[in-house]
Amino acid sequence: MRILAVDDDESMLELIDHSLSISAHHYVATAISAEQALEKIESEEVGFDCFLVDIQMPRVDGIDLTSIIRRIAGCERKPVVMLTAMHEKPYLDMAFRAGATDYITKPFNFRELRSRIFEAGKMCASEVQSIPDSQNSSGFSWVNGELIYDGPVSLSDDGDVKSLLSFVEFENYVQETARAYMRDRTKPRNGGPAAIGLKIACPQSNQTYPRFEPIGPLLSEVVQAANTVFYNALNYLSYRGNGTFLCLLNNHVHESSGSLERELNVCLGSRLNDLEDYGIHVFAGNQVPLRTSLPSAALDILWMAGESVEQKFIAARHAAK
Template identity: 30%
Template sequence: MNERANVMRLLAVDDDPIILELLDEIIRATSDHELLTASSAEEAIEVLGQHSGSLVDCFLLDIEMPGMNGIELCQALRATEEFRTTPVVMLTGRGEKEYIDCAFAAGANDYLTKPFEVSEINRRLEATRLRADQLTALSTSELLAEVPSEIGLFEPIKIFDVDNVVDYFSLENYLPSLPRQSLFGAVCLGIQVRRVQEIHEMVSGYNFLGLIEDVAETISDALRDYECLIAYAGNGTFVVVFDSKGMPKTSALTDQMNLMLQKKGTDAIFAAGRKIRLICGDFVRVMSNNSERVQDSLIRAQSSADKAATEREHNLDKFWFMGQVAQ
């Protein structure tokens, strides 16, 4: 982040000079942000090379451009260590679900369609700035710690290079970005690690991080045939967003994921022999593109998974207790 508080250095990439000029006018008139521009992905890469050492805090990317398109540029940025977590906002005329899905899967954090209102782009940039501040704080804390000896149970864990896994901030932005008909066809599913609090207390921060990464890969692999986005929400819980036209049966999905974890040997590697098991909650339908209602849907999916995990462990404890009494 720029040394001046609340100020970002932005790089806008668009082959339409009118859009770049409009963005420049908006940024100058409404903020102290610094704006760099490029008319193609290739030129953007050149600009980044010329400003190596001068951090870019946020990218604004058009999708349809000659040569490398914006989604491919986003993927290229995410493949670098320098811009692996830098916020990316897609600013495009394409509002179809297939483009939105591809953009978020490639690593975009937000999506805004043209034509846009000044107030809306300012709101998105402010949310992006706050997210950039959070990422900077996390990166700083990681640099200060030689090893992650402790990771909070509810701490956001960054997961890289797993298909269709995005950060939770991006998932919150994904749903309101969808066309209305797609949004009202979306459902959320919570998937939780059972007895996660006990496991968290037993293992090191390094092993807990490894466990969450292993679970992310397992969920991604189990859902490879479905159109979905996956995010880690903390507390050993993942949230998956599906199109209601293609959803798995939760009982079969649970069995498949647990079998995959068993084959991975996750129990022995990350939890000192304790069995790692996942459980699904109920599907929660998204009924509004209002940001607060979207967040409520995601939270209800997490709560459903937590409730399912608690009930499952209670029933197992009751089963074993009754068995001991019978003896």
């Protein structure tokens, strides 16, 4: 993999170069500033596969550099891994908002860095599953009321889905959010980040063919409804297939899942007037607190959030029979 590491600390760049080029057999180019990094990106004929970016740098910081990289042709989906001493969650949020793929806080273990770069490489080599664009409905169907999708699609550039992350990026964000929350000594005893699952389905339908096309705008409307209902509580969400979204809230919402579900469907119905005619419904599962600093446990919490909404859909489908 061809990697560009950007950090104003030259000793850190030497360590990264040694660890990745010698131990992991990557090609590593280095830059001590955002300006130098952009020059190398422009002059590199082959192009880079991955970027390692420090946040705190003079003149142009790593967050602004990430935003610029995302606007460069060919770099829109290349992994950008933040390597930073900034542990505070606002920096984490700004980094992912700018387009970061992963976020590693210093000091870090170089074995972990190599592992995270390997995962970033796998993501770069395959298309990322997310919301389809308005022209892409192939491969979608309704089976026993469930939206079935069997292949990858590209991310939408719609301004309404700014809170949307690919599933790999979303997992990275959730794990780092859990670490940041557990490090925060001022955190409240109650509340804190929570995961919740949403699922769009037709629980009363036995049709095996699409009843609403194209699918892309429908899923984008679900994202917009989530942004409206959760408002400032919503950090990010990700589409994980079969009509299911996982959301991370920055604080537990003091409303029942039933109340949130009603609000989501009212909001979606106001945007899509014929929603009820198609029998389409958005389910909301229970909120699952993100109270762990262990990466594997954070992923277990995401699974529980997804399972909660899945069970709610199954119960509704059985009740409709």
